[in-house]
């Protein structure tokens with residue numbers, strides 16, 4: 001269920017036009033009678049009195065083939081000259097890719113706009129087209145589920161399962177926002193993520209690169225990151241928060257260090273990172289002081305000493321021995337094991353790394369879940385998955401495979417109208433102002449707009465999650481964890 | 494520390510007509526308001542120089558698909574689509590996006606980087622069916638960004654000893670074989686002279702020299718203008734032509750001979766006649782076809798020291814239908830079983846299209862790779878798989894200055910070298926020689942999918958009954 005702080009309000013796109021799925025073509029047979037303009041209730045056709053030609057159809061408003069059933073207004077049938085035809089718009093193919101299909105992007109935009117899953121039935125948004133992993137898994141619903149009301153269903157999860165006297169942190173929906181550092185996204189993006197985290201009683205993460213003052217009001221919903229470069233890590237910031245995350249690696253560039261170009265190390269970035277302006281900044285891989293699980297424990301102890309209340313999350317990518325690393329992290333004292341698969345990632349990363357290094361998250365989740373269970377440790381740690389969780393269905397599948405919850409990044413960007421063009425780091429940065437600190441581009445939207453978009457997206461996901469739990473006959477999302485029997489794989493059935 | 498191997502890159506645009514991924518057409522209802530010229534930060538839209546009241550045709554090579562012009566044009570006058578010319582490029586193996594990536598690397602020599610996650614399929618045939626592993630905790634190579642300096646991509650061509658033998662007085666009695674060092678596990682491979690204009694040939698040879706590697710060229714195509722770089726040329730000939738090409742062999746460090754039954758039968762005497770001319774090492778180039786494991790074992794027994802296993806341009810075995818990745822794996826394992834793996838170096842070629850294919854081929858059992866088509870693509874070549882193989886060199890290619898063509902190939906190899914370093918760094922492997930057959934540092938789709946999803950979902954119905 002959503003916390004009371006969540007208020008759903010429709011919040012429209014920033015752009016005049018949407019990307020159309022259909023194309024309405026008007027042939028020369030048109031006699032400018034205006035019949036279509038009168039029939040279509042969606043405003044696709046426009047006739048201006050005194051003009052001798054109809055305006056070109058506004059394609060993106062058209063609902064497409066499902067309109068055929070609307071005898072009373074389907075323009076293709078109503079046109080007396082049969083001048084109109086309907087087809088798929090080639091523009092749609094230019095949007096998206098096989099992981100994030102155009103339907104998925106458009107559906108995410110609709111969710112961010114309305115707060116609910118799309119009403120239209122022509123968008124296949126729960127599955128991508130990648131031909132593997134989540135895209136080959138299907139949910140299996142029981143025929144006679146126990147009857148539960150939506151109001152009875154809890155989507156909350158506990159993050160501290162160690163009973164060690166540290167904060168008992170509960171988040172209201174099993175999702176939180178991934179780390180995006182100061183300097184890599186615009187201030188409005190960063191701030192809106194934090195505001196939404198507070199509204200949803202969940203978290204956002206600073207990423208590597210310091211803890212900007214504007215996040216202070218959201219301290220209880222911010223995870224501060226300690227990454228290998230230790231940029232901006234200070235006792236004071238560690239003491240501010242409820243969760244501190246050790247980033248060993250990130251899925252999109254496992255085994256690779258980070259590198260902030262000198263030109264991007266602007267005055268404000270340098271101040272935040274406590275570095276010299278204009279010098280390139282390297283985050284090495286991995287922690288130079290960690291050669292063993294014992295060294296790892298030393299780091300965790302160090303954090304625990306500095307902040308006696310905070311939970312410790314350990315973020316790792318997904319090599320073959322990820323299960324061992326996870327168990328090691330548990331023994332070293334981590335509360336949360338966060339595994340990050342390679343196919344996700346929001347920041348700029350070498351293509352070669354994203355595609356080729358380490359295993360997809362879909363394999364890593366059951367591997368870690370089972371190993372922790374066999375070690376008797378599964379009930380005392382929280383397992384969070386990320387790196388390729390695109391939709392509410394991916395989230396549910398990840399939980400069925402063994403995760404407690406998920407971290408999302410790209411989906412949040414898409415809610416802010418990212419088109420996944422991938423140019424976040426080139427030249428002036430994101431042309432759409434999401435991942436840019438360029439003074440002009442970063443002003444393309446404000447944090448009020450962005451916060452509501454994120455809140456709506458989280459709501460749409462939560463709404464779908466509750467739907468699924470209801471169809472499963474479950475009262476809590478925690479009942480779903482590790483239920484691989486509720487999944488089937490198209491290759492193995 | 495020995496001098497570090499370094500490939501010098503240098504931005505080198507090529508002034509030829511490039512294929513763009515997208516097409517934008519401006520409808521008649523455009524009112525020339527200029528909004529699109531303002532919102533496109535990549536300057537794809539500009540006012541026409543001839544008539545500034547009008548907007549020029551969009552320059553689509555610059556378009557990065559941000560959709561802003563489409564969404565912000567007040568009239569909705571702009572229509573975008575995938576360019577059919579782009580979609581027709583390549584085919585199932587040579588995916589159109591590979592061309593963009595190779596062109597970009599040839600231009601700037603940099604590792605391709607993008608944001609917002611991976612965009613491709615989950616898995617695929619051939620090299621797309623494997624991932625390389627990495628490790629979370631420090632390994633000796635892992636000294637962060639500075640560690641790269643300590644990673645060596647050098648490999649050796651030639652036979653290695655299984656062990657050394659000494660006599661009672663401690664003197665070495667084993668004969669140590671000659672080997673040739675290549676500082677990067679890549680040699681260039683132009684086995685046919687078709688399409689290669691003299692300037693391109695000179696550029697490729699110069700590039701091979703610049704990166705201190707080799708290029709395989711047909712012996713009859715080694716004209717006077719490139720002979721001064723014989724140290725970096727591997728002349729390719731048939732067994733019968735060895736004496737005919739005596740002069741080339743005298744100046745070469747390595748030569749290549751096409752496989753034939755006659756070669757196998759008379760290898761000893763052919764090798765002897767080469768040895769009489771020069772100490773050059775001999776590669777036997779054999780097409781990947783079914784049963785190749787057997788033939789390679791025979792070659793080793795006959796005393797062959799280097800074999801080049803050449804798949805077709807899409808990395809396929811013909812006939813046979815295995816991908817080069819699987820062919821190499823099978824050959825490697827077979828040689829290990831026969832306990833002769835160290836007696837021969839394996840060069841994998843055919844379908845090596847991206848940097849990642851190099852370490853992957855090595856993990857599958859190759860010592861190094863040979864690269865052909867990407868060199869031509871770097872110079873603007875268009876490749877079509879359908880309806881049949883066709884390579885189109887760009888118009889005007891014969892007048893491209895050698896220095897420019899050379900630098901583009903060097904840039905591509907520089908970008909690949911950096912990417913190989915990234916992968917090796919992540920794997921925690923400090924020497925490319927140790928990549929060979931290191932399947933423990935890889936994750937194979939077939940294996941992991943069965944191991945994890947197969948166990949969870951196979952016969953799930955049966956189990957629950």
Ligand code: SF4
Nearest residue numbers: 040044062063067075
């Ligand atoms: S098909 Fe339906 S929605 Fe589309 S333009 Fe015609 S009447 Fe309007």
Ligand code: SF4
Nearest residue numbers: 418419421422424430
């Ligand atoms: S640059 Fe493109 S991919 Fe990156 S955030 Fe902006 S719209 Fe998204």
Ligand code: SF4
Nearest residue numbers: 523524526527529566
């Ligand atoms: S924004 Fe649209 S109407 Fe204005 S000049 Fe560009 S294409 Fe024409």
Ligand code: SF4
Nearest residue numbers: 533556557559560562
């Ligand atoms: S889609 Fe973006 S990059 Fe391409 S032409 Fe339009 S504004 Fe420019």
